[in-house]
Amino acid sequence: MVNFDNAATTFPKPDSVRQAVAAAITEYGGNPGRGGHDISLKTSEMVYETRKKTAEYFGAEPENVVFTLNCTHALNCAIKGIAETGSHFIISGYEHNSVLRPVSALSEKGAGFSVAAVSPDDNVTVRSVERLITPKTRAVVFTMGSNVTGQLTPYARIGELCRRKNICFIADGAQICGIRDINIKRDNINFLCAAAHKGLYAAAGTGLLISDGKYKLNPLIEGGTGSLSREASQPDFLPDSHESGTVNTVGIMSLSAGLDFVKSIGTDNIYRHETRLCGLFISLLSRMRGVMIYRKNGARYLPIVLFNVRGMSSEELAAKLNEKGFALRGGLHCSPLAHRSIGTLPDGAVRFAPSVFNTEKDVYALAAAVGGFIRG
């Protein structure tokens, strides 16, 4: 089976990640930050070193790196944690349900939200955000790159706009981390939400919420943190305020190995390799009649290609490709808002998302399979 569904989660994982997961089970069995014995201290040190490594990779401070379950969890922490009574949010027209549903839930409690259209022209996108700002706007929540089409947004410029207007900027980095160089200070991001199990090649169940330290978030849950234990109130400092309960040490150790893997290859090299595969796939599909590729002139893309074959639903095409040994995802990709924006409702489309492990040979074979369905 060849996996081209790496935008959902990367697979396979590097050998070093597999080894890290095994080591986490066999060598790092303590509960980090929960005791003074050597088993706990050894695990605590590993967690801290991973926190520091992650902070360095994204230009943050170690204490501002929160380990979460996934990117959705991180986005919920940021969105619900920053919300105040009557807060207004601005989101993009490309948002995943991990953003749409939290702001929709908040809007039922009085907070409203507006949707800014994403254009291939960055100036138009930034202006569309600016026009929606009201005195009640508390935060702008924007994907950095669409999980559906891969289209990049002008996130650093939107962050700069938010900084000028004193509005919190929450960036959904689910698809971009590990593929493009991200620095939260340079890119004007107040909260970066990321999925460590995608472009950072960590195990599933591992996400990141990274703060620049400017805004305080109310926690979603309270509980044991291993700190200030005699106090009934939750610690108000990161990361403890947002890490109640035992953290996912197996996932954290896999993230450490995943970051090393990405750094050893180089983010730019990963981006170039995957983008080359996308270019090849597009050129092969373009020769076929009845294939629709959803890309806009002038837009910049992460290595994702969204396509359909005329006369066949996306789910049907994905199922047929599965039978031929190719894993691709059809349907709505948990992003009905994005599919509405690009005009692929109600059936959605098929998403091609390579990883560093895919080859040109894989792409030629996939394109041949798609061509076979068209012919007959």
Next chain:
Amino acid sequence: MCSVCERRRRSSERKFIMKNYIAAFASYTIAGKAKNALEINGYEARLIRTPKTLSAGCGYSVVTNAGPECFTKIFDEAGVKYRAVSESR
């Protein structure tokens, strides 16, 4: 290591006494950052569970051979705040 700490270290060696300090922090993460900052500045530092005599509730401390005037400056520069401090031998 700063000149004050270096003189203190030599003086301690002559008297066969090595005076260390314990700085208590609210969490392992803050203590870890403090430990790193001390090591970058050439001091010894290790993490321990905060002794009961130093702080109520859970927390971690850094044992260091840096003097108070030095570690205060280093912690300020690193942006970490200790909750309590005591001498340790």
